[in-house]
Amino acid sequence: MKVAFQGELGAYSEIAARALFGDVELSPVETFEEVFRAVYAGKCDRGVVPIENSLTGSVHRNYDLLLEHPLWIVGEVKLRIVHHLIALPGVKLKDVKRAYSHPQALEQCRAFLRERKIEPVPVYDTAGAVRILKEKRLKDSAAIASIQAARDYGMDVLVSDIAEHRENFTRFLAVGKEPAGDLKDPKTSVVFALKNIPGALFKALSVFALRDIDLVKIESRPIRGKPWQYMFYLDFEGGMEEERCRRAVDHLGEIATFLRVLGSYDKGREVEDWPYLR
């Protein structure tokens, strides 16, 4: 099995891929789009992407990419994110003027940076920030990333666990070319569009409420070229092998102008203590 993820070695996505699939071959690629393309082209068996952080919210680009590719969601995992301030060996905290990281990581560590007057510098990913430090031999800067990234690049951890809130989880999804089977405790993700008429969303949600199906999440995304119209992404408890779920989705199809089932998959466990995180 070969699994694609966005970023570099030490990226949180790599850790999520390992938590989901164990000791498999990993294929780091540059963008989320390449993760989806690698799976669609058959170069990788699975792709793993972040979909939501419990502090900063959804990773909207990946919602859009789910819609743009004919792949299935086949798995989920929730990873506790532990951000560390990482620097070249020998660099002291008082030397650090700038911190490089992904904008979401910078936002999650905003209080820490502001208190110490460290300027946040946004780059495309957390582990990539560590690589930049190393390549440019920056002695007045640090990176915010996983401890695994510090290890991969032979860097020091200056301060551990610097995010503002301890309850910092990122939910990752795995995608594949075939739907997942043999599910134990599934949830299902669908995406749909509605006519722009009063009560449309209320009617759409009624198909679940009338069958006592619990909604886990709703997310709206703009439809390109149609300002102020939205696609709705909905996660609900249960799998498409259950008749009441199938009937609810059929019923939704009567109301929606567009509907696609993105997949049924086992609910992800929360991973907190993991050698790659501590």
Next chain:
Amino acid sequence: MKVAFQGELGAYSEIAARALFGDVELSPVETFEEVFRAVYAGKCDRGVVPIENSLTGSVHRNYDLLLEHPLWIVGEVKLRIVHHLIALPGVKLKDVKRAYSHPQALEQCRAFLRERKIEPVPVYDTAGAVRILKEKRLKDSAAIASIQAARDYGMDVLVSDIAEHRENFTRFLAVGKEPAGDLKDPKTSVVFALKNIPGALFKALSVFALRDIDLVKIESRPIRGKPWQYMFYLDFEGGMEEERCRRAVDHLGEIATFLRVLGSYDKGREVEDWPYLR
């Protein structure tokens, strides 16, 4: 009247502030948070912030800041965003290896950049990207920003209107210390939290559906410290001076564990042809 906005002169927020309030005194600040604080502290009468783009979606940080500050939404405007590739005078398109801009602007011009193998470099705002080019005298780079930013910094427009989709609008909100009055065609924004029980969102939306009140937008944001629980931001047609809207909100209060009315305000016009944009 003095109006705070985030960014530098030439920022789209400045153009939105002018479209909303005309020829007033403008106060540029560094962060969205400072916009809210300037109004709350009475240093400015109004603040103007982007809340949603028709291609890339909501500006989630500003949803969070609306909740964190006891201010009212008092106005709205929808601005057509026209991105230009801007460089130092004398620089040719073939010299441009990198493009500096806000991540959302880079995303909106992704196809243009990829085709020309120009590397996107994320910075905190569009007009700031133009300033960086000028200050560092970068001759192998360009910025993506408004034409007003090019004028403010005496720079050249290399290519006009480079975003992928023409239907590119950003919706801006104005905030103030007192609710807006004398409304002609209002909408209302509320934010609420629900018990984590089946059918909760369905019941919440029923208070509007049962009164034929049209929903304009729903947005969910994570609640900090409570992973996988959400605040819902809802915009609906009508103002709180109408009895059916007041009754609907009262009814929502019976269902919600938290509820706040963010304000009733006149629906924003779409601004396309405006000297600052062309």
